[in-house]
Amino acid sequence: MEYFKPYTLNLSGNLLEVDSPIVMGILNVTPDSFYSGSRCGDAEGKIRARVRQILAEGGRIIDIGGYSSRPMADDVTPEEEWRRLSLALKILREEAPEAIVSVDTFRATVAERCVGEYGVDIVNDISAGELDVDMIATVARLKVPYVMMHMRGNPHTMQGLTDYDDVTAEVLRFLGGKIKEAAYAGIADIIVDPGFGFSKTLDQNYRLLASLEVLQELGCPLLAGVSRKSMIYNLLGVSPEESLGGTIAVNTLALLKGASILRVHDVKEAVETVSIVEKFREQSPC
Numbered sequence: 001m002e003y004f005k006p007y008t009l010n011l012s013g014n015l016l017e018v019d020s021p022i023v024m025g026i027l028n029v030t031p032d033s034f035y036s037g038s039r040c041g042d043a044e045g046k047i048r049a050r051v052r053q054i055l056a057e058g059g060r061i062i063d064i065g066g067y068s069s070r071p072m073a074d075d076v077t078p079e080e081e082w083r084r085l086s087l088a089l090k091i092l093r094e095e096a097p098e099a100i101v102s103v104d105t106f107r108a109t110v111a112e113r114c115v116g117e118y119g120v121d122i123v124n125d126i127s128a129g130e131l132d133v134d135m136i137a138t139v140a141r142l143k144v145p146y147v148m149m150h151m152r153g154n155p156h157t158m159q160g161l162t163d164y165d166d167v168t169a170e171v172l173r174f175l176g177g178k179i180k181e182a183a184y185a186g187i188a189d190i191i192v193d194p195g196f197g198f199s200k201t202l203d204q205n206y207r208l209l210a211s212l213e214v215l216q217e218l219g220c221p222l223l224a225g226v227s228r229k230s231m232i233y234n235l236l237g238v239s240p241e242e243s244l245g246g247t248i249a250v251n252t253l254a255l256l257k258g259a260s261i262l263r264v265h266d267v268k269e270a271v272e273t274v275s276i277v278e279k280f281r282e283q284s285p286c
Contacts, residue, residue: 024061025054025267029088030068058271065104089118108134145189152199167204168211193223205231212257224254225263
């Protein structure tokens with residue numbers, strides 16, 4: 001099995017050549033993210049410390065979000081989302097002006113301001129353009145890489161939309177169609193995310209994980225975001241705060257199934273996981 005395929009991302013004219021899986025560290029500036037340990041809010045000291053931690057522990061990308069997408073999270077206006085992000089991005093750029101930054105938003109206007117005013121490098125959209133019809137055209141105009149995730153509905157409705165004949169086939173079909181749409185619009189660098197925890201039951205999440213290598217057919221880097229999610233803590237009967245061990249196990253499986261990027265809260269542990277899997281891959285006879 002070919003676990004990983006090298007790829008290149010064009011970041012505002014600078015080519016990032018990726019020859020082994022990389023880690024994306026989560027920077028939450030929301031007050032209500034499901035994992036309490038990830039919440040920085042508006043606290044400048046916490047934001048600066050988190051930026052330093054992600055980079056010091058080996059994170060290659062900082063993913064900043066101002067809108068919690070956990071099931072049934074409170075809605076946030078575009079103005080409030082932008083207020084949270086702009087405050088944090090100002091601090092981030094002061095602390096680490098050369099860091100590679102992605103913004104986790106499904107709103108085109110927010111994405112455009114993040115890229116235009118703070119030089120954000122990547123747009124990470126949980127809806128693949130389904131929640132904002134202007135998003136794909138906006139990303140194409142901005143000429144930045146685009147992370148497209150599979151989800152049905154929105155964070156308020158998604159957990160009631162889990163009726164699949166074959167969850168992997170549905171994710172493959174959906175993302176394949178969105179890749180064509182994005183490429184036609186002019187987006188050159190596309191990353192796909194199967195959307196673990198979004199509009200999927202516990203069993204469906206593991207069925208998707210077990211067949212994750214199928215998504216390599218799409219020909220795009222594959223992002224896996226499983227960190228401390230309900231597919232781990234509900235299975236183990238623990239809390240998000242107690243699910244680091246489970247996260248390491250699932251991240252290992254995702255890498256063995258072809259994941260290119262791990263989106264995580266715990267950067268050090270994820271970087272170590274990548275190192276071990278890469279050594280295993282080097283020594284594997286096939």
